[in-house]
Amino acid sequence: MNRCIVLILFLCISCQVEDTPFQSDPDGLEGTWRLVRQASSIGGAPVETSVQNGQEITFLPNKTFVKHPLEACGSGFFHLEENVLSMDLFCDGSDVMTQSLIYQVDFQAGTLKLTPIEPQCIEGCWFIYRKLKD
Numbered sequence: 001m002n003r004c005i006v007l008i009l010f011l012c013i014s015c016q017v018e019d020t021p022f023q024s025d026p027d028g029l030e031g032t033w034r035l036v037r038q039a040s041s042i043g044g045a046p047v048e049t050s051v052q053n054g055q056e057i058t059f060l061p062n063k064t065f066v067k068h069p070l071e072a073c074g075s076g077f078f079h080l081e082e083n084v085l086s087m088d089l090f091c092d093g094s095d096v097m098t099q100s101l102i103y104q105v106d107f108q109a110g111t112l113k114l115t116p117i118e119p120q121c122i123e124g125c126w127f128i129y130r131k132l133k134d
Contacts (some may be wrong), residue, residue, distance in 0.1 A: 033129035041123035
């Protein structure tokens with residue numbers, strides 16, 4: 001009988017533990033972020049490198065974003081739910097969404113790490129942004 005109670009308690013406790021809960025940024029996603037590091041691979045483990053004068057992305061309160069310098073597909077709408085960021089891009093001045101990007105989001109020590117989910121980097125890649133002061 002005691003073994004059954006211990007087993008039931010163990011199962012209940014183990015079911016409530018999450019692997020790594022999503023940590024949101026205390027200042028939020030809104031604001032301007034500059035690319036400072038990126039990782040890519042051409043056949044081996046991903047290699048992370050520093051980026052000088054990296055691209056900036058501004059996330060606005062109305063759930064739109066703009067990339068600086070502005071690219072052909074440099075603006076659109078975003079949606080952040082849990083640790084998944086969806087970005088719908090409008091290209092070449094079109095008012096119709098022409099591309100969608102999906103990233104896993106990790107906020108760590110004042111940085112925003114975006115790891116592509118779709119389209120996916122086959123051998124691994126990620127982008128690390130630092131939030132700029134308003």
